[in-house]
Amino acid sequence: MSMLGLFQKCRVSAYCGVLSVRKQVRSIHTFKMAEKSADYSTTNGFESKTPFLIGVAGGTASGKSTVCQRIMEKLGQQHKEQTERRVVCISQDSFYRTLTPSERLRAERGQFNFDHPDAFDDKKLLAILKDILAGKKVEVPEYDYITNSISPHRSHTIYPADVVLIEGILVFYFPEVRELFHMKLFVDTDSDTRLARRVPRDIMERGRDLEQVLNQYMNFVKPAFEEFCLPTKKFADVIIPRGADNLVAIDLIVHHIWDIMYKKRASPPKIVNGCNGHQEADETNGRRLSGSSEDTLSR
Structure with a gap:
């Protein structure tokens, strides 16, 4: 699926140290990067x-x-x-x-x-x-x-x-x-x-x-x-x-x-949850990611 198609179906939201992809309801909420x-x-x-x-x-x-x-x-x-x-x-x-x-x-x-x-x-x-x-x-x-x-x-x-x-x-x-x-x-x-x-x-x-x-x-x-x-x-x-x-x-x-x-x-860097080390898939097969400071420059 193209990136445009993905954003039409999902929204990306960042709050309280958690980046998550959720099912789109009405609008797209995302931060623009550079x-x-x-x-x-x-x-x-x-x-x-x-x-x-x-x-x-x-x-x-x-x-x-x-x-x-x-x-x-x-x-x-x-x-x-x-x-x-x-x-x-x-x-x-x-x-x-x-x-x-x-x-x-x-x-x-x-x-x-x-x-x-x-x-x-x-x-x-x-x-x-x-x-x-x-x-x-x-x-x-x-x-x-x-x-x-x-x-x-x-x-x-x-x-x-x-x-x-x-x-x-x-x-x-x-x-x-x-x-x-x-x-x-x-x-x-x-x-x-x-x-x-x-x-x-x-x-x-x-x-x-x-x-x-x-x-x-x-x-x-x-x-x-x-x-x-x-x-x-x-x-x-x-x-x-x-x-x-x-x-x-x-x-x-x-x-x-x-x-x-x-x-x-x-390919984007893989970030592993610093607390319990898991990646959690949601109903849209998107992934909920959170990062640990120890992972930052591990590549």
Whole structure:
């Protein structure tokens, strides 16, 4: 049966770490995977010319950075030297614009909205991403969360890589930036969990006090998430419930990246249930699959 015929009869749904194929009732529900294709040739042992660009969006403290770290770990890149990495990660926070003196005073009092699109230098982000796609070495500035400014003396050198992850709350908001991504991921974590993570992080790592953190969250972070970040969820190719805790979803994404990097498209990777090691057929002879993190790069 052709792939088109299969999708006309079935739907694919991913939820809570389980990928299943079920009988179609009225409509098809599926996540689109990487509609764009990258340009590939052999470079540094990898079949890549244009890097595969992946955007990772989601609310504050949703686990975007941790998801990127998990992907890099599973691809064996986390502990490599920068010049040897084939997968690299960039934060949108590095592209906050320089504040005016009055804005800096407001920021010190927790009265500046860092979650608004106007807080970012989207033109600079766009230029950097275009250089990355052109295979150039780029310098990405380092953001200082304590002084609310870009460090003038510190930056990260990003060398040409095969896969580049860009994470941030509004990486899908700017159309010109969004169109550059080959794959778009949205980390979907409930608001209570995100707030519970943000409070201790801002107090211990960024020198804020509790009252300031809560006021900023209620006055700026939460409204900006609902107005600017959450609507960009519709652009995602893959939605990851529970963020980095969703090991199966991360495994499936890593498999997809692995196949892209090595162009092993003849047959999909076999994923075995990490709990009971079985594959369960349903009434349409489709298969219900779930994955274990230990299986990710076993091929």
